[in-house]
Amino acid sequence: MSEASATPIRRQYLELKRQYPDCILFFRLGDFYETFDADAELVARELDVALTSRPVAKDVRIPMAGVPHHAAEGYIARLIARGYRVAIADQVGNEAINGLMPREVRRVITPGTVVEPGMLDAARPNYLSAVIGAAANDERQATTQSPIGLAYCDITTGEFCATQLESRVELERELARIQPREMLTPNDGGRPTPAGRDDSPYPTTPLPSYRFELSHARQALLDHFKVSTLQGFGIEEKPYALRAAGAIIAYLRETQPAALSQLRELRTYAVSQFMGLDAVTRRNLELLEPLRPAAGGGKTTPTLLGVLDKTLSPMGARLLRAWIAQPLLDQAAIEARLAQVDALFGDALLRAKLRDALKQMPDLERLTTRVLSGIATPRDLLNLKAACARVVEIGDWRLEIAHRLSSNPQSLISDLQPLIAGLRAVADLIAAAIKDEPDDDGFIQPGFSAELDSVHRAARDAKRWVANLERVERERTGIKSLKVGYNKVFGYYIEVTHAHRDAIPNDYIRKQTLTNAERYITPQLKEYEALILNADERIAEIERRLLIEINQAIAAHARALLEAAQVIARLDVAAALAEVAARNHYCRPRFNDEGRIAIKDGRHPVIEHLLRETPFTPNDAHLDRDARILIITGPNMSGKSSYMRQVALIALMAQIGSYVPAREADLCIVDRIFTRIGAQDELTAGQSTFMVEMVETANILHHCTSRSLVILDEIGRGTSTYDGLAIAWAVVEYLHNHPEHRPLTLFATHYHELIRLADVLPHVRNYNVAVSEEGGQIVFLHKVIAGGADRSYGIHVAQLAGLPPAVVHRAQDVLKELENGQRAHERPTPTEDRPAQMSLFAEPSPALEKLKQLDPNALSPLEALTALYELKKLL
Helix, strand or coil, rough: CCCCCCCHHHHHHHHHHHHHHCEEEEHHHHCCEEEEEEHHHHHHHHCCCCCCEEECCCCCCCEEEEEEHHHHHHHHHHHHHHHCCCCEECCCCCCCCCCCCCCEEEECCCCCCCCCCCCCCCCCCCCEEEEHHHHHCCCCHCCCCCCCCEEEEEEEEEEEEEECCCCCCHHHHHHHHHHHCCEEEECCCCCCCCCCCCCCHHHHHHHHHHHHHHHHHHHHHHHHEEEEEHHHCCCCCCCCHHHHHHHHHHHHHHCHHHHHHCCCEEEEEEEHHCCCHHEECCCCCCCCCCCCCHHHHHCCCCCCHHHHCCCCCCHHHHHHHHHEEEEEEHHHHHHEEEEEEEECCCCCCHHHHHHHHHCCCHHHHHHHHHHHHCCCCCCHHHHHHHHHHHHHHCCCCCCHHHHHHHCCCCCCCCHHHHHHHHHHHHHHHHHHHHEEEEEEEEEEECCCHHHHHHHHHHHHHHHHHHHHHHHHHHHHCCCCCCCEEEEECEEEEEEEEHHHHHHHHCCCCEECCCCCEEEEHHHHHHHHHHHHHHHHHHHHHHHHHHHHHHHHHHCHHHHHHHHHHHHHHHHHHHHHHHHHHHHCCEEEEECCCCCEEEEEEECCHHHHHCCCCCCCCCEEEEEEECCCCEEEECCCCCCHHHHHHHHHHHHHHHCCCCEEEEEEEEEECCCCEEECCCCEHHHHHHHHHHHHHHHHHHHHHHHHCCCEEEEEEEECCCCHHHHHHHHHHHHHHHHHCCCCCEEEEEEECCCCHHHHHHCCCCEEEEEEEEEECCEEEEEEEEEEEEECCCCCHHHEEEHHHCCHHHHHHHHHEEEEEEEHHHHCCCCCCCCCCCCCCCCCCCCCCHHHHHHHHCCCCCCCCHHHHHHHHHHCCCC
8 A cells, every 4th residue: 555545644654664764653532542564463462461453544553552541651661671662653733634643752761761760670771782893894803903892871870881892791790791782883784793693682773874973983072071182081192992982872863862861971991901701601690590490480589689788779689789799809999998898797776777778768869860851750859859858867877886996987988078068959859849649739849939829729729619609699699590501512610490590680691501500600600610710731831830939949959969869879789798797607708918818617608598407518719829620529519619609709809899708718809711511402593502611612712811710610510421521631731731720629520540640640630529338329429629620420420310210320331341341451550470660671661651752843833832741740
């Protein structure tokens, strides 16, 4: 069907849809927002609403799906959560043009530009990001040193950051950390970015490439911050970061211009300031999200965040999440955080008082940004008043808390003192302006606006005059049956029956004739009617104007409000970490410069939390320059993976500024944590379990440093025994011998043959998980002790898992046959007639044969060192 033959409203819809082709267009029709065509089919599928059709021409119907306008926010939130963009088209004005109400798109809602509280998670940020750079678009350049610009902002809090990265690997680490809700990329011909792939969790919005051009981006930032140079932001030397930040400003100017007022600062940073954590490590350590959803849809969240998050304010919850996602490398900054926790850890009464004041603390940060956007409602302002009152209360403890927090008072309560006056002014303004509970007279307090009060008085006087009119007119006319009434068509009227027609006063004006009566008005009644009918509209208009003025007055204190929100967030996190440490008997970690991790009675914070009633078995851990690699053997299910994870989590917790679950912890600062744990297919990417394992292992071997902590679990399990053993052996040798990649490593394996590496590699140590065996049954003791296991106990674990007895017995028989066959091919054991130490010249020496095969000119330094260790082993 051609557009020319479509109905006028259909043409109106198509015109708006052309302007927003990449959005789902919510088109207001009466009490519903309707969608049409492909949008309707998508909405019906995603929101589970009825898909109907609408005639647009003779014998032509189009798909149609709609939602009630009063419930639209909930439906839109579900679409936004799935990464869609929604354009809202509303009626404009009250008069039709050529019989058609004009409509225009009043708002475009995208995942990264949401500001409605009902669409946001109060405990996590809502990041809009932008990425620019050749390596960002090309997987083949994953390890290439090619600049990439990354910028991100949260318009609900005003956070705005930018950095310049050196490779796609760094980009993917940062994206895994910030988890953007929407990512902007240049539309340069469709090369896929990390977010552009079908399996990406980041919804991508392509922008015209010129938005990312350096000159355009610089001008956008200069105009936004109203400055003549960007030198003060530290971004001029980071051109790719500048391009990404400028693209964000340009995008917000088009989609959410009101949000620009919240982006008052731009912070540049370097990823080298923080511990490196890739997406695999974040997933394996279950920092923020569990590996698997809770069974039965339960609310249990087995994550590090779930254990540590005892915060009581939305600001504190977001800050703690940010700390866990980005551990520090600067020891002084870590110690400053620990000092704050320590001060509250040591004073239970003060901690309880502070946490009581923080209970039900409104979201001061996001409320302030709603004020800056000019969209704060009266309810928002009441919550802001409550938040200010709480902060002032905490600030009034300055002397008490500053005295008790002698270790670090300046970074806590003292920071509130310069802000208190501004917060009191805001609370007083809101108290004077906004009623605690709106009533029939609106939400503005009496006495705040003389203009509004006069309208209220006039309306009340008019209503009182009308209420008394019937009595007055009966007395004046002597007509006892006279009535005063109202209807929506004719307004107020005086009704007199025909029997009293002769008594009608001369000032009555006939308005309507009924079967048995006449209805009249008077000039004075009409005047009061106008006062009454127009009063609500005037009151609403004045209150809207006053609300804007109140928001503007509060916005003048925005800096004090936002700074106070940051102080409260830090206090909340410090108090929460102190509370968790006190409840769970954590200790304050110490730090050393000797590259040593020494943990006494360490515990896994999450597993310990989940066990609750069952005592957790603590374990020691010791890694240093002499013992760089611990090979950990023992049965499956005995706790090898949990032990390694707990070491990694203790190191990470210490570097976010938290106490740790141990009796003592003496730790070095680790620059990165890598993990290779568990088996997982990525069949959509064409990768089997073993391929995923090898890809993750390769990433570790390429990027670890001597300051890294590496957790490797069951390397080589996805292939044949000999292949897997060979790969695991070679990986250990590489980590031990490489001059640059020599990290502290925990290496769990079911290949107990690997314990022989400790005999030839000087920095390898053997540990195993103790097992008690009685009568053919094993009991896991979950205690890690020195020494290697001599077997894998796989059949015993299979028995515990419930394999049929026949299978277990047959497996034991097969194992004995295999072990006997292996022994038959081993060298004879030493006897008196056959000494263990053979003469080098009496018979061929394996070491000599190996030495003859070596070509020194063809060996790399690493291969030469490995060969030397092998020769020593053969001797």
